[in-house]
Amino acid sequence: MYVATRCHISTITRPDERVRCLWPLLSLLLLLWLVSGPLRAEAVGWQYQGQHWFSLQSEHFVVNYPSGLEDIAHRTVQIAEQTHTELSAWFGSQPEHPTQVVLVDDFDVANGWATPLPFAQMRLYISPPDQVSGLEHYDDWLSLLIRHEYTHVLHADLQRGAVRQSRNIFGRMWFSFPHALEPSLLLEGLAVYLESNKDLGSGRLNSTFYRMQMQAELEQQPDSLDQVLVPPRDWPYNKAYLYGAWFVRYLAQQYSEQQLKYFLWLHSGRLLPYSELSGDFRRSFGLSLEQLWQGFLAAQAADWQPQRQQRLAQSWQGEPLPGNDLVTERRPMASNGTWLAAVEYSGESARQLVSYQPAGTGWERVQHGSVKGASSVDIGQDGRLVYSRPVTAVDGRVWNDVFYRQKNGREVRISQGLRARQVRWLNTGQLLVRRMVAGRAELLTLDLHGNRQLLWRGDYGVVIGDVDLSPDRTRLVAAVKRPRQGWNLALYSLASATWQPLTNTSATENAPVFRDNQTLLFSADYEANFDIYQLSLTDQQLTRWTRVTTGAFEPQWLADRLVYQRYSAEGYRLYEVQELLTASATGLPDNRQLAEYRQADTRPITAIIQAHPAAATLDQTSPISAQAAAPADQYQPWHDLRPRSWFPLWYVDEFHTELGVTTWGQDALGRHNYSVNLLRDVTYGVTSGALLYSYDNRYGLYLSREYRYAQGAEDNERDQQGREDRLIAQRNYLLHGFEDRFALHLGSVWESKRVIDNAGLSWRGGQWHQGLVGLAATWNNRQSFRQVPGVGQGSYADLVIESNDVLNSQYRGALAQFRGRYTLDLPGRDTLTLGLDGGIAADTGEYFALGGQTGDEAQLFGRDQIALPGYHAGVRYGHRYHKESLSSRLWLGRLEQNWSTWPIGFGDYFTRVYAVAGGVEEDGQFSRWLPALGGELTLQLWWGYTTQGSLTIGYSQGLDNANSNGGEGYLQLVWPLGG
Known part of the structure; x- marks a missing residue:
């Protein structure tokens, strides 16, 4: 949902008109301050047949979960209560009411979120991480996730003084949560800091990957505070977490946790937190936030410079693969020994499915078309390509399915809702699939017709990472995460269905592949840096292939060489190495026995718990206590739906004065959402308002009554008053398919306008009413790219057929409208969009x-008001219309920085030029076209550090001089409301 205000510059001819123009802008800025942040939590996935939701109540939490997750729900209660004990002691406070926790298995990614509005709540994605990304340092995924998200809950809930009084009066309004209005740098930084436990080795601050990323930033020009305060489009994407975690750690170590807690206490009383942010840092640490940031960067560089110099002197990384571009996401890739298949993404266009093959002294690169994302890819011995990719469904779930690329480039979908994290060719007609379902890892086979068979299912807490099949297809190797262990390598026999552990070290071993039937290649951080190693299965000899200054990942054996991905501060690049790392090259031994590396802690779990009590949550084999929570009840949304906040509304103009109130609410699952505005006109004694209700993304209801006023034609004529009522009801996704790009929707619109006082308002006659019922078919195949503003490429179309003969309406007959858009991806970050609109009514x-x-x-x-820039509204009326448009968006540059510590940031800036023409049928024939030209300059803005909007300056000129408005400039501010 977006809110926009537009000022038409051509109308500003008098000082009082300028005030009228600026007032909506100022009002909108005030509104944005009141409601900045996510107003609507995402709804859980649609409830499918046989699924039910339940709630477990404990002292400080209500855990809501769907059927099938009972054991995980009970474990969540235990972990959450223990986490509450530890973190509430650290913060020195706790929420007044139990925190709502919702467990979902709707996504094939590891994630979660928390918000204080409209009540303290956390959403936990139970699917654990299975690749090296910084999150791999955990034992029980829920323990790490709950600790991170509950830190957000307690952090945002801090209150004192005027803030506490504000909550007592207005309830849970955003301005009563000053810490929730902080930059993500501080919000996520504190959460990562408190999720990390050095003694247990858990959390991102104990991750080699996180240390590598920060070192890479320092090797380049690290971001200034202004740059890191806005969500970045440039690499790496997790800067708020990365920089924030190390910055909070610096504050705690350089100063003390007590001073950090003092800042939290001090800032929790600020009703105007933006203006006090840097000052509160000065009061707490003796330096402003900007000065602390400079000290942080200097201290980090001093700490890590010696390590960097040592690794530079001993580096051995091979050469960049000729012809491969730097990409800003790690490539899913695989090799058949002759060809290397990969999915590459630059952020400026669609992901490309490509293959590489050594050719003489160079490389041959072949493009096989675009894909909409990819979690894995594999290439068979015959060159056939198969991959898994996420499919975003309208039911709210994002699950991975398997696709096959034919030689003609056509994509064929093999599975439906399979949740495939990774796919590998098993033989010419079968695939091996790895997936996570309800928190448990599974391996299964899949044929090209979609038939599946389960091979293995793990216990809760056992996570399977990247897998690879041996050349003889009798075994697979996998990175395996077991309870109370790190990531180790293991072999699985397809014949006996048994696992054989290969390693048991405290390092993170990942991305294993077979070089041949008796040799493995993999990535590991044996020496506090990820490098590529080779392991012989016959004698356990370990051989190093790389010694890079950052990190080496995703090894593949191709022809006679190693190919891997090297991390840098700009992204990932492919490298090739044709020689083993030797002592003559680096002064280091080229191989050693695996046993020489650090071994995992093999003490009994009871000994670990005695040494570190917090590790008790890691014991996933302990029985679940039935006393941790009350017996589960059927989920009921009604208690959570009650309003938790309100705010007064006040509107004054030359005609009247209105006073009112606004409130809103939702349930814990995010399915029921509503907002209510009520206004009393104290001048004329009438009441207006609006009610908006939605049930997930399928049902919507909007009801409103609005009064309008106009000055009489003569000075002595009293004001004119009119009333407009509107009811919109919509049922979306009656049918949907084709990866939910196609959908059918049902809707109805009823409107009534009538003059209450004098005649002569803008609508015709003293009374007007219309009731429409319609069916709409939509097609949406648009894609967005990270580095491209707006739509990157793809098509959108809708066909709407409505009737006046079902509801009470003064009109009769049916009408139909079509709207189509096609966006073409141009080189770089530019796009070209063609549009076609038309309608016909009885x-x-x-x-x-x-x-x-x-x-x-x-x-x-x-829809009955059809925009045509360059002409006045209603320049033409008719029962048939057409409109054609052509526009080009040209990317100009990127600022990507905040305005000091104020809640205003700047992103990309770009221009859009357009040509548009339209016409209507008058007296049985179409009038001549009304053409127009226009241009806009848009600057993307960040409000409150996290919410993106835009400021646009534009000009349009109608080319039909007899009907145009003489040229019009406009200023538009657009901001999203809700999430």
Whole structure:
């Protein structure tokens, strides 16, 4: 949902008109301050047949979960209560009411979120991480996730003084949560700091990957405070977490945790937190936030410079693969010994499915078309390509399915809802699939017709990472994470269905592949840095292939050489190494026995718990206590739906004064959402308002009553008053398919306008009403790219058919409208969009109105105001219309920085030039086209450090001099409301 205000510059001719123009902008800025942040939590996935939701109540939590996750729910209660004991002692406070926790298995990614609105709540994705990304340092995934998200809950809940009084009066409004309005740098930094436990080796601050990323940043030009305060589009994408974690750690170590806690206490009383942020750092640490940041960067560089110099002197990394571009995501890739298949993404265009093959002294690179994401890829001995990729469904789930690329480039979907994390060719007609379902790892076979068979299912807490099949297809190797262990390597026999452990070290061994039937290649951080190693299965001899200054990942054996991905501060690049690392090259031994490396802690779990009591949550084999929570009840949304906040509304203009109130609410699952605005006109004694209700993304209801006023034609004529009522009801996704790009929707719109006082308002006659019921078919195949503003490429179309004959309406007959957009991805970050619109209505139906800078574009049903820039609204009326448009968006540059510590940041800036023309049918024939040209300059803005909007300056000029408005400039501010 977006809110926009537009100021038409051509109308500003008098000082009082300038005030009228600026007032909406100022009002919107005030509104954004009141509601900045995510107002709506995402809804859980649609409830499928046979699924039910339950709630477990403990002293400080309510855990809501779907059927099938009972054991995980009980474990969540135990972990959450222990986490509460530890973290509430650290913060010195706790929420007044139990925190709502929702367990979901709707995504094939490891994630979660927390928010204080409208009540303290956490959403936990139970699917654990299975690759090296910084999150791999955990024992029980839920323990790490709950600790991180509950830190957010307690952090945001801190209150004192005026903030506490504000909550007592207005409830849970955003301005009553000053810590929730902090930059993500501080929010996520504190959460990562408190999730990390040095003694247990858990959390991202104990991750070799996180240390590598920070070292790589320091090797280049590290980000200034202004740059890191806004969500970045440049690499790495996790800067708020990365920089924030090390910065908070620096504050705690350089100063003390007590001073850090003092800052939290001090800032928790600020009703205007943005203006006090840097000052509160000065009061707490003696330096401003900017000065602390400079000290942090200097201290980090001094700490890590000696390590960098040592690794530079001993580096052995091979050569970049000729012809491969730097990409900003790690490539899923695989080799058949002759070809290397990979999925590459630059952020400027769609992901590309490519293959590499050595050719003479160079490399041959072949493109096989684009893909909409990829979690894994594999290439068979015959060159056939198969991959798994996420499919975003309208039911709210994002699960991975398996696809096969035919030689003609056509993509064929093999599975439906399979949740495939990784796919490998097993033989010419079968695939091996790795997946996670309900928190448990599984291996299964899949044929090209979608038939599947389960091979193995692990216990809870056993996570299978990257897998690879031996050349003889009798075994697979996997990175395996077991309870109370790190990531180790293991072999699985397809014949006997048994596992054979290969390693038991405290290092993180990952991405294993077979070089041949008796030799493995893999990545590991044996010496506090990820490098590529080779392991002989016959004698356990370990051989080093690389010694890079950052990190080496995803090894593949291709022809007679090693190919891997090397991390840098700009992204990942492919490297090749054709010689083993030797002592003559680096002064280091080229091989050693695996046993020489650090071994895992093999003490009994009871001994670990005695040494570190917090590790008790890691014992995943202990029985679940039935006393941890009350017996589960059926989930009920009604208690959570009650309003938790309110705010007064006040509107004054030359005609009247309105006073009112606004409130909103939702349930813990995010399915039920509503907002209510009520206004009393104290001048005329009438009441207006609006009610908005939605149930997940399928059902929507909007009801409103609005009064409008106009000055009489004569000075002595009293004001005119009119009332407008509107009811919109919509049922989305009656049918959906084709990866949910196609959908059918049902909707109805009822509107009534009538004059209450004098005649002569903008609508015709003293009373007008219309009732429409319609069916819409939509097609949405658009894609967005990280480095491209707006739509990157793809098509959108809708066909809407509505009738006036079902509801009470003064019109009769049916109407139909079509709208189509096609966006072409141009080189770089530019795009070209073609548009076609048209409509036809019965002669007894309402007219379409053509003209104006804006129309009813945001609506699917009930559209009758058709925008045509360069002309006045309603320049043409008719029962048939057409409109054609061509626009090009040209990317100009990127600022990507905040304005000091104020809650205003700047992103990309770009221009859009467009040509548009339209016409309507008048007296049985179409009028001549009304063409127009225009241009816009847009600057992306960040409000409150996290919410993105835009500021646009534009000009449009109608080319039909007899009907144009003489050229019009406009200023538009757009901001999203809700999440």
